[in-house]
Amino acid sequence: MPKKKIEIKDLELIFGKGEDRKRAIKMLHDGKSNDYIREHTSSAVGVRKVDIDIYEGEMFVIVGLSGSGKSSLIRCLNRINTPTNGEVLIDGENILDYSREELRDMRRHKVSMVFQHFGLFDHRNVISNVAYGLEVQGVDKEEREKLAMESVKAVGLEGWEHHKIEQLSGGMKQRVGLARALTNEPEIMLMDEPYSALDPLIRRDMQKELLGLEDYIDKTIVFITHDMNEAFKLGDRIALMKDGVIVQIGEPSDYFENPANDYVEEFIADVDKGQVLKAKQLMREPAYVAKENDRRTTTRDALEKHEKSFCYVIDDNDVLLGYVTLDDLNESRKQTIESLVKEEPKALYRQLFLKEIYPLMEKGTTDVAIVDSKNRLHGVISYDDVIQALSI
Amino acid sequence: MIQLLGGLLGRFGMAMHIAASWIVENLIEYPEELVFEVKVFFDAIIDWLIANLGGFFDVIAYVIRNIFLISKDVLLFVPWWLYVIGLFFLGWKLYHWKMGILLAAMLAAIGMFGLWTEMIYTLTIVVISVIVSILIAIPMGIWMAKSKSLEVTLKPILDMMQTLPSFVYLLPAIMLFEPGSVPAVFATTIYAVPPLIRLTYLGISNVDTEVIEAGKAFGSTPWQMLRKVELPQALSTIMTGVNQTTMMAMAMVVIASMIGAQGIGYKVLFAIQNLEVGAGFQAGFAIVFLAIILDRILQGLTATSEEEETANA
Ligand SMILES: Nc1ncnc2c1ncn2[C@@H]1O[C@H](COP(=O)(O)OP(=O)(O)OP(=O)(O)O)[C@@H](O)[C@H]1O
Numbered sequence: 001m002p003k004k005k006i007e008i009k010d011l012e013l014i015f016g017k018g019e020d021r022k023r024a025i026k027m028l029h030d031g032k033s034n035d036y037i038r039e040h041t042s043s044a045v046g047v048r049k050v051d052i053d054i055y056e057g058e059m060f061v062i063v064g065l066s067g068s069g070k071s072s073l074i075r076c077l078n079r080i081n082t083p084t085n086g087e088v089l090i091d092g093e094n095i096l097d098y099s100r101e102e103l104r105d106m107r108r109h110k111v112s113m114v115f116q117h118f119g120l121f122d123h124r125n126v127i128s129n130v131a132y133g134l135e136v137q138g139v140d141k142e143e144r145e146k147l148a149m150e151s152v153k154a155v156g157l158e159g160w161e162h163h164k165i166e167q168l169s170g171g172m173k174q175r176v177g178l179a180r181a182l183t184n185e186p187e188i189m190l191m192d193e194p195y196s197a198l199d200p201l202i203r204r205d206m207q208k209e210l211l212g213l214e215d216y217i218d219k220t221i222v223f224i225t226h227d228m229n230e231a232f233k234l235g236d237r238i239a240l241m242k243d244g245v246i247v248q249i250g251e252p253s254d255y256f257e258n259p260a261n262d263y264v265e266e267f268i269a270d271v272d273k274g275q276v277l278k279a280k281q282l283m284r285e286p287a288y289v290a291k292e293n294d295r296r297t298t299t300r301d302a303l304e305k306h307e308k309s310f311c312y313v314i315d316d317n318d319v320l321l322g323y324v325t326l327d328d329l330n331e332s333r334k335q336t337i338e339s340l341v342k343e344e345p346k347a348l349y350r351q352l353f354l355k356e357i358y359p360l361m362e363k364g365t366t367d368v369a370i371v372d373s374k375n376r377l378h379g380v381i382s383y384d385d386v387i388q389a390l391s392i
Numbered sequence: 393m394i395q396l397l398g399g400l401l402g403r404f405g406m407a408m409h410i411a412a413s414w415i416v417e418n419l420i421e422y423p424e425e426l427v428f429e430v431k432v433f434f435d436a437i438i439d440w441l442i443a444n445l446g447g448f449f450d451v452i453a454y455v456i457r458n459i460f461l462i463s464k465d466v467l468l469f470v471p472w473w474l475y476v477i478g479l480f481f482l483g484w485k486l487y488h489w490k491m492g493i494l495l496a497a498m499l500a501a502i503g504m505f506g507l508w509t510e511m512i513y514t515l516t517i518v519v520i521s522v523i524v525s526i527l528i529a530i531p532m533g534i535w536m537a538k539s540k541s542l543e544v545t546l547k548p549i550l551d552m553m554q555t556l557p558s559f560v561y562l563l564p565a566i567m568l569f570e571p572g573s574v575p576a577v578f579a580t581t582i583y584a585v586p587p588l589i590r591l592t593y594l595g596i597s598n599v600d601t602e603v604i605e606a607g608k609a610f611g612s613t614p615w616q617m618l619r620k621v622e623l624p625q626a627l628s629t630i631m632t633g634v635n636q637t638t639m640m641a642m643a644m645v646v647i648a649s650m651i652g653a654q655g656i657g658y659k660v661l662f663a664i665q666n667l668e669v670g671a672g673f674q675a676g677f678a679i680v681f682l683a684i685i686l687d688r689i690l691q692g693l694t695a696t697s698e699e700e701e702t703a704n705a
């Protein structure tokens with residue numbers, strides 16, 4: 001089990017002031033609805049009692065209609081909003097107890113944010129937007145621009161670093177926003193509807209790029225969207241929000257297999273599973289994996305035990321080298337399996353959607369390797385698995 | 393019969409007349425008994441200020457007078473042709489060579505009118521007032537944008553200050569200081585400061601919320617926030633304010649000639665008093681030229697400073 005990175009406990013957030021807010025809190029605890037509170041006070045409910053654990057390295061998506069409290073919630077995670085009640089633990093520390101300095105330190109080094117309307121400083125050019133986080137830390141100009149340049153390259157904006165913000169298209173602006181958030185090398189990235197203001201085509205490209213980036217950057221990402229397709233495409237796990245509360249939390253397949261209620265069912269009604277479910281969500285642990293220096297006989301015995309005709313072979317860093325067949329193992333007289341490894345031509349990238357992978361696969365139950373962009377083996381999938389997932 | 397009617401009408405007319413004059417005396421004209429002059433209060437306030445804070449005003453007067461004298465001497469020390477050539481290059485750099493020639497020609501024209509020294513006097517008062525206005529207004533505007541209570545108190549005061557006719561500002565100035573350049577600088581500054589406070593406040597409070605959030609989210613201190621995000625974002629609004637303030641100061645400095653400020657304004661006043669139409673027009677044109685020159689320079693500086701800001705920030 002990966003470690004918990006962010007723990008949100010009994011979180012409540014009410015926008016308002018003084019006595020009026022106190023009355024609103026009381027109404028909230030008496031179980032009055034958001035609309036009731038809005039009508040009877042001048043305060044507004046942003047979040048009502050939310051509990052979420054987010055794991056290290058996870059892409060966690062919060063989805064919900066406009067006004068459901070997504071922005072209110074995510075802004076509690078770097079304390080741009082101050083919650084009314086509850087706790088937010090990051091690496092086990094309650095950030096609501098932080099002093100100003102500790103908070104600033106957290107924002108500088110641990111948590112960064114990408115905004116819906118980009119939130120760029122249009123009085124600065126691309127590179128000095130991207131370098132802003134380092135600039136406020138007091139990193140000198142040459143050093144910070146060197147580091148910023150790396151993020152600019154990572155988001156594919158090389159050559160644009162000295163342009164003004166107003167000269168960029170929407171997609172490029174959001175790349176600047178993303179690069180700015182990457183420069184601080186944060187452990188957590190908060191993304192509040194980063195792609196909602198973009199055209200559908202650009203949006204699809206950006207989603208793909210983000211998924212690709214995920215392999216390189218080992219970050220915990222909290223991503224917000226109001227688009228269920230986007231949520232399922234990107235999310236390892238998804239929380240569906242409505243009126244300030246979480247309706248369901250789970251992996252994409254959980255939503256299809258057991259929707260919590262009619263609202264959820266309606267919400268996912270026109271989601272195309274083939275377009276949103278990814279290889280990595282469907283893959284299984286392989287029954288057996290061999291290391292390149294394993295003894296031939298050990299591998300043979302293991303395959304016979306698992307009743308498999310072949311297995312994948314990896315090196316010490318989990319990188320996929322190929323496969324060995326039971327027949328070859330039986331015929332050979334070698335000590336180790338190294339020379340028997342055949343190259344695997346068909347390994348699939350784990351971020352591919354089911355629609356994209358099933359034309360590439362042969363019918364049947366043969367396991368196909370699922371790898372990341374560094375060709376590390378993550379799991380296996382068969383044609384039948386895909387068909388079964390799509391038909392639920 | 394007719395006589396009788398006439399007599400009746402006459403009486404009636406008489407009665408009406410008496411009634412009317414009674415009404416006028418007692419109901420329409422403001423009754424003497426209800427006159428209550430507040431002037432005594434103001435006299436008392438000013439007397440009190442002079443009696444108790446006289447030393448303070450003396451210090452202010454001393455400081456303003458010396459700043460005025462030194463600046464004036466410095467500005468007068470520079471030869472006239474250097475101004476003209478300098479202005480040409482400035483106009484060229486900020487706009488294009490044609491603008492350079494136009495501005496330089498306007499400045500030379502003021503000299504041709506025989507008003508060079510007067511122009512320097514006027515310019516000195518305007519420059520000092522604008523600098524003092526900036527020093528007061530920008531911190532004030534920022535503070536107003538940050539503090540709800542200051543915003544609530546200051547807004548109506550600013551509204552009132554902007555509706556008062558300009559020569560009202562001469563009153564306290566002339567009461568607190570001896571006639572001359574000091575009350576002129578004082579009155580000009582007070583008259584010119586409100587638009588800059590207001591526009592600084594507007595500029596700062598209108599910065600996009602997401603941009604502010606971004607500043608916070610990357611760990612800016614409040615000071616970094618102000619210097620690296622809010623002020624640059626508000627810059628063009630603030631520069632508009634500086635421009636307005638300068639134009640207000642130009643307008644006021646002419647009126648301030650009524651309380652003994654020397655300069656082009658005094659020439660206008662003198663021309664009016666002596667019915668010298670030609671001289672009046674000449675001085676009037678000099679004022680307009682100076683105003684145009686200042687306006688162009690400020691607008692040009694605003695535009696280029698914004699470009700540089702994006703280029704090397
Ligand atoms: N600063 C604020 N002051 C008062 N009420 C607010 C504030 N921000 C949000 N709210 C209220 O809180 C509720 C949740 O808003 P929130 O912005 O979190 O929704 P959202 O899910 O992000 O919606 P969207 O998809 O439109 O961004 C809404 O009813 C909104 O009116």
Ligand SMILES: [Mg+2]
Binds near residue numbers: 070072192193
């Ligand atoms: Mg939102």
